[in-house]
Amino acid sequence: MADHDVKAMSADIDTPVFENPAFTVPKPLNECTVALVTTASLHHPDQEDFAPNDTAYRVLDGSRRDYVTGHWSPNFDATGFAYDINTVFPVDRLDELAADGVIGAVADHHLAYAGNQFDLSAVRMDSGPAGGKWLKEQGVDVVLLTPV
Numbered sequence: 001m002a003d004h005d006v007k008a009m010s011a012d013i014d015t016p017v018f019e020n021p022a023f024t025v026p027k028p029l030n031e032c033t034v035a036l037v038t039t040a041s042l043h044h045p046d047q048e049d050f051a052p053n054d055t056a057y058r059v060l061d062g063s064r065r066d067y068v069t070g071h072w073s074p075n076f077d078a079t080g081f082a083y084d085i086n087t088v089f090p091v092d093r094l095d096e097l098a099a100d101g102v103i104g105a106v107a108d109h110h111l112a113y114a115g116n117q118f119d120l121s122a123v124r125m126d127s128g129p130a131g132g133k134w135l136k137e138q139g140v141d142v143v144l145l146t147p148v
Contacts, residue, residue: 027104032141034097035107036060037131039115040081040088040148041070050114055122057131060110062091073116076148088148107140115148 026032041050043058050058050070060067067089069081080087094106111131113123135143 027141029103029142030101031104033105033107033139034094034103034142034144035135035138035140036089036091036094036110036146037113037135037143038089038110038146038148039113040146041072041114041116042067042089042112043070044068053117053119054114055117055120055127056113057127058112059134060089060112062106062108062110065091070114071116071148076116088146090144090146094144103142107135107138109138111135 042060043049044061044064044066045068047058049068052072065085067085069078069088071078086092089110089112091106091110094103097103098106111134113127113131117123132143
């Protein structure tokens, strides 16, 4: 099915209108602390690997570069990750943006989830909001999501 077919089929779908949408005016990006949240199943060697149906998250220390991927999907090609971690977790690029003053700071810690899940309801209802709350408590203003 072509893109224009999908657009035609969805053209008459009513869009919900929210009377009081949740919105805050963000700080300028050059004042924000930025964290990464990845679904590449990253963890440090001394942390527990992701098991099938593991919907928890791992806290990643931003000062370390010993990340290991636990991604077991046959659709995931780990070659890019093996060559350069920044293909799935661009922490070095964030460091460069902070050094250039584009962002205020890079968070000390980041989060990783296992993206190869069949039932995401636990992430959506539990570990996702819990991770967001934890990052907010750490002073994170902006999250860069790297879905894998």
